[in-house]
């Protein structure tokens with residue numbers, strides 16, 4: 001028990017647990033502390049599901065981090081034997097054409113092509129009338 005410790009991580013939510021996991025995977029001797037026994041329901045990471053997005057309208061600067069995060073989720077699926085940790089779906093953003101949501105999504109998609117070296121990313125713009133046909137769930141949504 002007297003081995004030297006390379007790192008101590010306080011808080012084992014999503015961020016702390018990932019840090020412990022990645023440090024240990026690199027051969028570091030790590031100790032993690034939490035005020036509750038993991039996995040508990042008192043942090044912000046608890047719950048049955050969480051989303052991760054590549055359509056990141058907030059800023060295209062996040063994209064390289066996001067692409068790496070997807071790789072790491074796939075690695076975690078492989079290492080844990082759980083192939084359903086990451087389920088890829090489409091994403092739907094609603095906004096006026098000149099809104100930061102729509103403009104930012106477009107900017108991220110363009111940046112994504114450059115970063116990921118992809119030749120195709122499917123990006124569909126819906127006019128409000130067509131949108132209501134394809135997504136009747138959002139029937140009350142207006143252009144405001």
Ligand SMILES: Cc1cc2nc3c(=O)[nH]c(=O)nc-3n(C[C@H](O)[C@H](O)[C@H](O)COP(=O)(O)OP(=O)(O)OC[C@H]3O[C@@H](n4cnc5c(N)ncnc54)[C@H](O)[C@@H]3O)c2cc1C
Nearest residue numbers: 010011012013014015016033034035036043044045050051
């Ligand atoms: C309702 C909700 C939904 C969210 N949904 C998403 C989502 O879908 N996708 C997404 O990417 N992000 C989502 N987020 C944001 C995301 O959950 C947080 O950014 C992320 O969980 C933060 O991780 P964390 O490890 O920093 O914090 P937490 O997960 O809260 O972990 C902090 C840990 O530190 C421990 N701790 C705190 N103080 C001490 C102490 N003094 N001593 C020891 N341990 C301590 C806590 O017990 C806890 O385990 C959501 C957040 C909330 C609140």
